[in-house]
Amino acid sequence: MQNIPLTFAPLPRNCSCALKPNSPRFLAQSFHRLSSCRVYHKRATEESLVMESIGSRLPAEAMKILHSLASHWDDIVDVDGLQVIRLKGAMTNEVYQIKWPTNTEHSRKVLVRIYGEGVDVFFDRELEIRTFEFMSKQRQGPRLLGRFSNGRIEEFIRARTLSACDLRDPDISALIASKLKEFHDLDMPGPKKALVWDRLRKWLNAARSMCSAEETRALRLDAIEEEIETLYTCLAADQHIAFCHNDLQYGNIMIDEDTRSITIIDYEYACYNPFMFDIANHFCEMAADYHTETPHILDYSKYPDLEERRRFLHVYLRSSGKQPVNSEVDNILKEVDKYTLASHLLWGLWGVISERVNEIDFDYMEYAKQRFQEYWLQKLKVL
Template identity: 70%
Template structure:
C-alpha cells in the first residue's frame, strides 16, 4: 500500500549495504550531484506492505536535488504474492510507459525512479474531477496487455485463507469465522462469475496512496503493483470505492469510515467516466450493468483485505493494527451481504453479535492493565457496526 513523505529525516544506516552501493553507482552517473556519499534518507509514511524511503542528493543548482525511491520488502509478505512475478509486472508496466522505471534490485528490495508528482490524499478520492481522472486511468490500466493467468481473485482468496488458518490459533479461527468464510468464497465465485463480465489487468489495491498526480498536466500515475493481476474490472472498481472509507494518515489509520463509501450518483459518475474513456458514450443499460456488478464485488474485496489483515497481523512488523482493520472488513462484509446479494443465511446482526461476544470473551482473559482500553475499543466497534448495519439497510 502507498506512502507519503514524513518530515522526519532518517539516516543511511536504514539501508542495506547492497542498496547503498546501487545508490552511489547511480549518483556517480549524474554530473550535477555534489557528493555521492551525501545521500539523505527520508522515510515515507503510510506504507503497509513495505518500508519506503525517498533518497535525495544535493546538486550544484541549490534549489534542485536528485531523488530516487528505495523500497525494502516487508517481512513475511511473500505469503501474499510471488516477488519475481511482481518484478516482472513492474518491468512490463514500465515498458508500456506506465509508472516509475526500475533502477536497481538488491536482495530484499529495489530502487525506483522518483515520480515528481503529488501522492493523492484521502479527500482527493472524493473530488469529482480527480475521480473522473482516476476512472479514465483505471480503464487505461485495465487495457494493458500483460503476462499472467486470467482471473486470479478466487485462487488467491483460497490460498490466503489457508495461510490465515495456518497462522491463527483455534480461537482466532473461530472468532473470525474462517471456516465459514471458506464456504463464502465458493458461494461468491458461483454467484459473481459470468461469461459476460469484463476482464482486465487490475491493480487490486487502488487506494489514494498508490495514485500520483502531476498538477501541471493533470496526469495520473498508478504505482505499487504487488497485488496486480487479471481480474473482473468490476472487482477493481469495487475495491477502489471501498478504499474511500480509509485514511491511512490519520491518528487511527486502521479505522475505516464506511459512511464515506460513494453514494449512487458518485458511483454512476465514476462508471460513466470509466466507460466513456474508450471514446464512446455508454448506454444506460451498460452503466447499470457495471454498477450492479461493482456492488457485488465489494463483498470479495472485504474478504480479501480482511484475510490480508489477519495474515499481516502475524507476519508484518509495521506499526498498524492489522487485526482491528481485518475485523472491520469482515463486519462490513456480513452487514452488506444480505442487501447486495439478497442471500439467505445468518443475519449480519447475529453474526456480528456472536463474533463480538467471542472476541470480548477472548479479551477478558488478557492482562488487567489492558482491560480499560480494550473495553473502550469493543464499545466503539459495536457502535461502528450498528451504524454500518443501519446505513446498509437504507443505502439502496
C-alpha cells in the first residue's frame, strides 16, 4: 500500500466542536479484520454499536493522531482513556467512534474510518478525499481532522442518522429534497461530465472477470453490456449534469432534531452525474433496510408511490426559487423512472464485485440478484 505522509489538523485549545457519528454508506454490517487486533464483542445497543475492548489496537498512525488531537482539548480527563466503539452499518469501510471522558456534561468524540481492502475498483480514493475536503470547506459535512495511510479521522456530528422509515416521512422527505438540490448546486472542481456510464462499463468488466462462466450465465452479465448502451442512447442526449452523491440511502443522511437541518455524509461515490440519476437512486434506497437480520433483502413495496415521488420533485424544484408547473414535474419524473434502471444495474454489479472483494457479513450476491431482477421487471414498464 502506498505510504501517505502522516498529517493532522490540530484544534485550538478552547475548541468546542460538536461531533457525532456518521452512519455511512450504511448498507450492511460488520467488516474486515484488523491485523493484530483482539476484538471482544458485546451485544449492540439499539443504535447498533459494538464496544471494542480497550486492548484493541487501531493502526499506530491513527492512535498517534488521536493522541495529538486529544492533547489540544482542555476538558479531557485522561488523554489515554479513550473508548473505542465500532459502528455497525458501514459497508465499504470500518468505522469507529472514539470518545474520551471529560470534566463537562458531554464526552469528546471523533470518528475513525479505516478504508476497506479491495474496494478501489469502485472509486478513486484520492478523489473521494478531495471531495470530502471540499465538502468540509463548504460546511456541508464533517471536518477532516487527520489522515493516515489507510484511513482518516473525522469530526463527529451531533445529529441523528436517519432510519429506513424516516425516508417515508413526508416532512423529512421534504427536508431531504431541499438539501439534495443544495448539494446538486455545489460547484465541485473537476470535469462536469456524467460518470455513471463509464462507471457501469468499468464495473461490468470487473464483474465479468471475477465470475465463472456459469455465474455469468445465471446473472445474465453478457446481456448487460447491451442494456447499458440502450440506456445511454435513451438518456444521454439531455442529462442535466450536477454534482451528485450517488448513494443517498438513509444511513448517509443525518438530521439535527433541534434545528431540523439535514447533513448528507459519505462521499465515496460522489461525482458529476445527471441529477435525475441521484433522485432515482434515492427512491430505490427506500426499498432497503440495512439494520435488519437480513439487510440484503429489498422490499419494493416500500418504493415511493407516484404521489410521494411527485411531492419530492415539487419540493426539489421549488428549492431553486421558482414554482414548478405540473408538466415539468411529470417530464422529470419520467426521466427519473428511466434512471432507476441505471441504479439497479450499477448496484447489481456492485454486489457481484463486492462478493469477491469485501469481507463484510452481507449477502452481496443475493442483493445483486434482486437488483438485476428488478431491472428486468421495470424495463418493460419505463422504456
